[in-house]
Amino acid sequence: xxxxxxxxxxxxxxxxxxxxxxxxxxxxxxxxxxxxxxxxxxxxxxxxxxxxxxxxxxxxxxxxxxxxxxxxxxxxxxxxxxxxxxxxxxxxxxxxxxxxxxxxxxxxxxxxxxxxxxxxxxxxxxxxxxxxxxxxxxxxxxxxxxxxxxxxxxxxxxxxxxxxxxxxxxxxxxxxxxxxxxxxxxxxxxxxxxxxxxxxxxxxxxxxxxxxxxxxxxxxxxxxxxxxxxxxxxxxxxxxxxxxxxxxxxxxxxxxxxxxxxxxxxxxxxxxxxxxxxxxxxxxxxxxxxxxxxxxxxxxxxxxxxxxxxxxxxxxxxxxxxxxxxxxxxxxxxxxxxxxxxxxxxxxxxxxxxxxxxxxxxxxxxxxxxxxxxxxxxxxxxxxxxxxxxxxxxxxxxxxxxxxxxxxxxxxxxxxxxxxxxxxxxxxxxxxxxxxxxxxxxxxxxxxxxxxxxxxxxxxx
Amino acid sequence: xxxxxxxxxxxxxxxxxxxxxxxxxxxxxxxxxxxxxxxxxxxxxxxxxxxxxxxxxxxxxxxxxxxxxxxxxxxxxxxxxxxxxxxxxxxxxxxxxxxxxxxxxxxxxxxxxxxxxxxxxxxxxxxxxxxxxxxxxxxxxxxxxxxxxxxxxxxxxxxxxxxxxxxxxxxxxxxxxxxxxxxxxxxxxxxxxxxxxxxxxxxxxxxxxxxxxxxxxxxxxxxxxxxxxxxxxxxxxxxxxxxxxxxxxxxxxxxxxxxxxxxxxxxxxxxxxxxxxxxxxxxxxxxxxxxxxxxxxxxxxxxxxxxxxxxxxxxxxxxxxxxxxxxxxxxxxxxxxxxxxxxxxxxxxxxxxxxxxxxxxxxxxxxxxxxxxxxxxxxxxxxxxxxxxxxxxxxxxxxxxxxxxxxxxxxxxxxxxxxxxxxxxxxxxxxxxxxxxxxxxxxxxxxxxxxxxxxxxxxxx
Numbered sequence: 001x002x003x004x005x006x007x008x009x010x011x012x013x014x015x016x017x018x019x020x021x022x023x024x025x026x027x028x029x030x031x032x033x034x035x036x037x038x039x040x041x042x043x044x045x046x047x048x049x050x051x052x053x054x055x056x057x058x059x060x061x062x063x064x065x066x067x068x069x070x071x072x073x074x075x076x077x078x079x080x081x082x083x084x085x086x087x088x089x090x091x092x093x094x095x096x097x098x099x100x101x102x103x104x105x106x107x108x109x110x111x112x113x114x115x116x117x118x119x120x121x122x123x124x125x126x127x128x129x130x131x132x133x134x135x136x137x138x139x140x141x142x143x144x145x146x147x148x149x150x151x152x153x154x155x156x157x158x159x160x161x162x163x164x165x166x167x168x169x170x171x172x173x174x175x176x177x178x179x180x181x182x183x184x185x186x187x188x189x190x191x192x193x194x195x196x197x198x199x200x201x202x203x204x205x206x207x208x209x210x211x212x213x214x215x216x217x218x219x220x221x222x223x224x225x226x227x228x229x230x231x232x233x234x235x236x237x238x239x240x241x242x243x244x245x246x247x248x249x250x251x252x253x254x255x256x257x258x259x260x261x262x263x264x265x266x267x268x269x270x271x272x273x274x275x276x277x278x279x280x281x282x283x284x285x286x287x288x289x290x291x292x293x294x295x296x297x298x299x300x301x302x303x304x305x306x307x308x309x310x311x312x313x314x315x316x317x318x319x320x321x322x323x324x325x326x327x328x329x330x331x332x333x334x335x336x337x338x339x340x341x342x343x344x345x346x347x348x349x350x351x352x353x354x355x356x357x358x359x360x361x362x363x364x365x366x367x368x369x370x371x372x373x374x375x376x377x378x379x380x381x382x383x384x385x386x387x388x389x390x391x392x393x394x395x396x397x398x399x400x401x402x403x404x405x406x407x408x409x410x411x412x413x414x415x416x417x418x419x420x421x422x423x424x425x426x427x428x429x430x431x432x433x434x435x436x437x438x439x440x441x442x443x444x445x446x447x448x449x450x451x452x453x454x455x456x457x458x459x460x461x
Numbered sequence: 462x463x464x465x466x467x468x469x470x471x472x473x474x475x476x477x478x479x480x481x482x483x484x485x486x487x488x489x490x491x492x493x494x495x496x497x498x499x500x501x502x503x504x505x506x507x508x509x510x511x512x513x514x515x516x517x518x519x520x521x522x523x524x525x526x527x528x529x530x531x532x533x534x535x536x537x538x539x540x541x542x543x544x545x546x547x548x549x550x551x552x553x554x555x556x557x558x559x560x561x562x563x564x565x566x567x568x569x570x571x572x573x574x575x576x577x578x579x580x581x582x583x584x585x586x587x588x589x590x591x592x593x594x595x596x597x598x599x600x601x602x603x604x605x606x607x608x609x610x611x612x613x614x615x616x617x618x619x620x621x622x623x624x625x626x627x628x629x630x631x632x633x634x635x636x637x638x639x640x641x642x643x644x645x646x647x648x649x650x651x652x653x654x655x656x657x658x659x660x661x662x663x664x665x666x667x668x669x670x671x672x673x674x675x676x677x678x679x680x681x682x683x684x685x686x687x688x689x690x691x692x693x694x695x696x697x698x699x700x701x702x703x704x705x706x707x708x709x710x711x712x713x714x715x716x717x718x719x720x721x722x723x724x725x726x727x728x729x730x731x732x733x734x735x736x737x738x739x740x741x742x743x744x745x746x747x748x749x750x751x752x753x754x755x756x757x758x759x760x761x762x763x764x765x766x767x768x769x770x771x772x773x774x775x776x777x778x779x780x781x782x783x784x785x786x787x788x789x790x791x792x793x794x795x796x797x798x799x800x801x802x803x804x805x806x807x808x809x810x811x812x813x814x815x816x817x818x819x820x821x822x823x824x825x826x827x828x829x830x831x832x833x834x835x836x837x838x839x840x841x842x843x844x845x846x847x848x849x850x851x852x853x854x855x856x857x858x859x860x861x862x863x864x865x866x867x868x869x870x871x872x873x874x875x876x877x878x879x880x881x882x883x884x885x886x887x888x889x890x891x892x893x894x895x896x897x898x899x900x901x902x903x904x905x906x907x908x909x910x911x912x913x914x915x916x917x918x919x920x921x922x
Contacts, residue, residue, distance in 0.1 A: 038510035046580035049499035115590035119507035128583025129576035300791035330761035331792035
């Protein structure tokens with residue numbers, strides 16, 4: 001068999017052969033630097049194929065109105081676009097005329113442009129044999145490095161005083177809230193573990209949804225905190241009040257309604273970040289819950305943390321988390337570590353700056369549109385002094401809390417729905433259905449369409 | 462300002478300039494292939510730095526007796542080795558003479574060599590903006606692609622019949638077991654949600670540890686199933702029996718102890734995979750739980766799934782999982798997707814072949830060592846016909862279940878501990894403390910040292 005050698009002019013042979021050692025020299029200058037950290041240029045081995053695959057999927061544009069994902073829908077081994085609500089077509093380029101805009105969920109998509117801009121530092125690459133087994137160093141379910149980053153974040157933002165408090169990781173604020181309620185309602189009063197016939201004295205939890213599933217001996221749903229305000233002082237019953245501050249949906253900083261020795265308080269600080277409110281001072285309460293979802297937008301990761309002052313409360317929470325799910329996912333913890341390190345690159349200036357600016361602009365636009373209306377009103381919010389931005393910051397809440405003013409319009413969510421806007425009913429938040437919550441932290445498409453529909457509605461008045 | 466141009470011989474300038482278009486030509490041949498799938502060679506952008514960092518950390522050898530990790534301990538920004546038990550020194554090269562071998566945990570490390578060999582296909586690369594928000598397509602908490610891969614895996618292995626059953630994802634078998642118990646013990650009997658003074662009739666759960674934390678109205682810990690065998694037939698009480706098959710710690714295929722209309726059964730099939738036992742036929746029970754932990758070794762990911770036949774039971778479980786933690790982590794789901802796709806590359810031949818061979822060899826060695834002993838005995842296991850390997854397979858259990866035969870040795874874990882072996886006490890499994898469980902699914906170092914200590918102990922008899 002004859003091997004075909006292409007005919008080249010003599011000068012090209014000289015160039016070709018001469019360039020081999022030069023290229024080798026260039027490569028050799030790169031190879032030995034197997035240093036740790038991002039920014040070197042090394043030769044890749046096992047991670048290359050997965051990196052190429054991830055970049056290829058991500059590079060599918062979906063017209064800017066959707067996205068393809070590695071773990072999304074595939075058709076014939078090709079990932080397909082999942083379009084934002086109200087967009088359709090193979091490449092999401094078609095605006096669907098009569099669709100309903102999604103302002104119902106609390107899906108935190110508004111930070112997507114920040115993560116796309118900071119793609120290199122926020123990417124996660126993990127080997128197949130990374131962290132087999134259940135625990136980190138010291139048989140812990142918690143990454144010590146992640147704990148350090150979280151502590152640093154709070155120090156930089158100034159929104160929580162973690163000194164002298166135990167830290168716990170959980171599958172989002174939800175699991176931590178469950179753990180806290182379980183812990184604070186234990187031990188139950190002396191009669192309540194009696195199943196032989198005595199009356200049970202249980203803890204009243206002022207927080208909906210938990211007790212419907214658990215049906216626990218230890219606690220029951222006690223209704224709105226305000227309805228217990230006068231009774232709790234003299235009551236022989238125990239209370240747990242969950243204080244969400246800033247509140248959901250209004251976005252106001254909140255204090256507990258109940259007080260006294262029979263009351264224990266859990267603080268949900270999911271929204272106590274500079275995107276959503278001015279940071280007045282570091283929170284320094286006994287049981288504080290934070291979550292990645294509303295901080296970075298990664299709600300599906302299911303990761304949150306709690307600071308707990310009392311050792312016994314902490315230990316019962318830790319026990320609950322172990323028995324409930326053997327700790328928080330290590331994959332979620334690794335993701336959180338990389339994301340929060342990115343946030344901290346410049347002490348959070350770019351990240352929180354982008355988040356606040358985005359929500360501030362949306363709030364201004366929504367307020368302006370609704371200010372022309374006599375049919376709908378919007379919650380009033382005040383500027384706050386923000387120690388993080390070192391200035392007074394104007395309101396930038398996560399949600400619009402809209403009221404249908406007309407007496408005959410009892411179900412505001414229905415009113416908006418007939419105008420093509422899907423919001424969340426007031427009664428979901430133990431409020432009147434004359435109110436409806438509109439999501440302002442979704443993606444830009446959802447907000448743009450929301451505003452367009454609101455404008456159309458108001459112009460009809 | 463004068464720009465300095467280095468002086469080169471004329472011929473070098475010719476080579477340098479001539480090689481530029483050639484190199485460009487080579488690069489251009491690579492760039493356009495932005496195809497999906499692993500194995501192309503494309504130019505990387507945002508993922509490169511993270512990939513380099515991950516490879517650099519993983520390349521730290523730790524003498525083969527430990528590992529460094531991206532989310533492990535760092536000293537002065539350098540990741541340090543975390544050594545296997547009984548190894549020490551900066552690079553884990555020192556065998557510590559008097560240490561206690563860890564055979565206590567059930568840390569599934571034995572598959573590490575498989576994952577290292579299949580590094581390219583099992584790596585996960587994820588962008589910072591991948592899956593912001595809470596849900597997959599169709600507002601689901603579950604990745605449809607992962608569901609497909611799980612269904613395919615069961616079809617290939619032949620260990621579960623998923624036809625006509627609902628599937629649920631959870632944070633490991635633990636959370637799914639909790640969900641199943643909550644669901645099956647609901648609604649409680651007519652009297653049990655009464656907190657005004659009537660006697661409560663609760664469901665007895667034959668499964669330790671859950672009820673200690675929950676203290677639920679719906680269920681209580683009912684003790685060993687065997688102790689209820691005769692009583693349950695005529696009892697007015699309700700029972701939930703959790704059947705782990707193969708059993709932990711013995712490794713035997715199991716059937717329920719209790720039966721009758723007042724009994725509901727949950728099957729924990731964590732170990733029903735070809736590593737651990739012959740697959741006799743597809744499991745086809747009403748509530749089946751599986752977990753990634755013992756299947757692939759990724760216990761810290763906290764991912765498991767359940768097949769549920771009854772629609773109402775399934776719906777209550779789904780509700781529990783949503784209220785408890787808003788579904789399973791999407792990061793864990795992505796990892797599971799990539800890992801299980803790797804397992805399925807050759808229909809699981811290499812993966813399960815490696816797993817079974819490794820555990821079989823360990824079992825043979827442990828059996829041989831203990832066969833010389835009159836002081837210790839080991840559980841007896843029979844070969845099983847395995848439809849997956851299409852042959853009779855010899856025992857390859859996850860644990861050794863050792864008995865101290867001498868009458869005066871009541872605490873077998875203590876006996877082994879004084880010989881430098883840390884096992885798990887029999888009473889942890891509701892058995893006599895004359896028994897102790899030894900982990901056979903740990904890393905090779907742990908097993909090698911375990912065997913050495915056992916041999917030394919037996920030779921002293």
